[in-house]
Each structure stands twice: as C-alpha cells, then as structure tokens.
Amino acid sequence: MSVGNSSEDAGKNGRSRSKPALAERVYHMLYARISNGDYPTNSKLPPELHLSEEFGVSRPVLRTALERLRSEGLVYSRQGAGSYVRAPQGQALGFAKVETIADIQRCYEFRINLETEAAGLAAERRSDDDVAAMEGALRLMDAATLSHQHREDADFAFHLAVTTATGNHYFEASMRALREHIAVGMKMHGKSLMSDGPKGLHEVFNEHSAIFAAIRDRDSEAARRLMHDHLVHSRERLFGGSLLDLKRG
Helix, strand or coil: CCCCCCCCCCCHHHCCCCHHHHHHHHHHHHHHHHHHCCCCCCCECCCHHHHHHHHCCCHHHHHHHHHHHHHCCCEEEECCCEEEECCCCCCHHHCCCCCCHHHHHHHHHHHHHHHHHHHHHHHHHCCHHHHHHHHHHHHHHHHHHHCCCCCHHHHHHHHHHHHHCCCCHHHHHHHHHCHHHHHHHHHHHHHHHHHCCHHHHHHHHHHHHHHHHHHHCCCHHHHHHHHHHHHHHHHHHHHCCCCCCCCCC
16 A cells, blocks of 8 residues: 655645644654653664654654653753653553553553544544644554564554544543553564564554555544454454453453
C-alpha cells in the first residue's frame, strides 16, 4: 500500500498539513522513544538536522515539538551542546506501573475495548489533518518494515492519531496516560516480530494499512473490525494461547 509522499507539504488530495499537526506527530514519536528507553535518561538527542530529515519535517516544526518536550520536563538544553533527555515523572491518571505479564495482558484487554470503538468514531469524524497524521506514522512504519525493523514510536503515533481523530478528548487522554504502559507491550511485540523474520513485520504493517484505509474511507464498521482484529492478533503473536486468569493474575 502506498501512503503518499514524504514531503511535509503533501497531504490528502494535495492539501498541505498544518505545522501544529506535524509538530504534534513529531512530539509523540519523540515522547515514545524517550518512554521506550531508546533515548536513555541524560543521553543527548540526535542533532536537529538529523531528526528533521528522519521525520520529514522542517526544523521549525521539529523545534516546536522539542519546545513542548522541554515545557513538560522531558528534555532539557545545554547551551551550545544540544538537547538531553530527562526521565518522565509521575504516572498520569493514577495508572500503576507495568510490573507483570498479567499487567501487559490487562493493558491489551483495555486497548481492545478502547481502540475498537475509537477506530469506528475516527472513521465517522476524522479530518484531513487526522488522516495526514496517520499517514505520516504509516510512512515511517513502512520504511522500517522494508529495513526489517520495528518502530514502536511510529506504531504508537498511529494509534494515538486514531484516538485523536475521534474528536473526543477522553479517548486521546486515555491513550496518552497509557503511553508508557503500551510501550512495554509494543517493545516486547517488536522483539517477537523481529525474531520471526520479515513475514511478521509485513503482516503488522498491512494490518495498520487496512485500518488506515477504512478510517480514510469513512467505513466505521470495517475500522472497528480491523482494529479489534489487529489488537487481538498482536496479543496472540506475543502470548499465543497462554493468557492468564486476570482476576487472579
């Protein structure tokens, strides 16, 4: 499936994407990398030029995303030396940290219910900017898949864009609150996919592409079904049939 051009000016039907929408996408991808530990605490972020080229955005857009990370205390600057990572603080909405396999399975169970409905609402309500945000995340996932890599940051950015497209901030806020919890499962899922060769990575990309197409085409029934099946398949790829009794686990 083609998800469009890499230029930040290329949007659906030739419309340009707004700077805020692009900055939002970059912000969430950087946040996901920090949460995943891809950028460890006190490590230096890659140079702005490198990041702007990787994400396919201008440096002003990248700086807007970095400024938001700084304002939230996730990144700090050293004069003349660049930007560095500060550990995320606190647990949003009071969710406890992921500590057990049962916690990961509980997170999947919650996501299956939350995101299935979100996908249907997104298909009914999505804007062109929402479509562009999903498309941008898919583009990064496509490039990673072709290189036999899994991009947890792009994966999360796609799912967050779906909840944002609902127009209901409770869906989006729930995904943001669960970001670090979801990252644990995504990281494990990514390692599982990498160990299985290219077939699994392509399968996952195709599942995301199908969800995207249903939302883009405003097919809410298909969007719900495809999102539900994608999350169930992700859980099965990770755990097989070995699901715990969550009431006891």
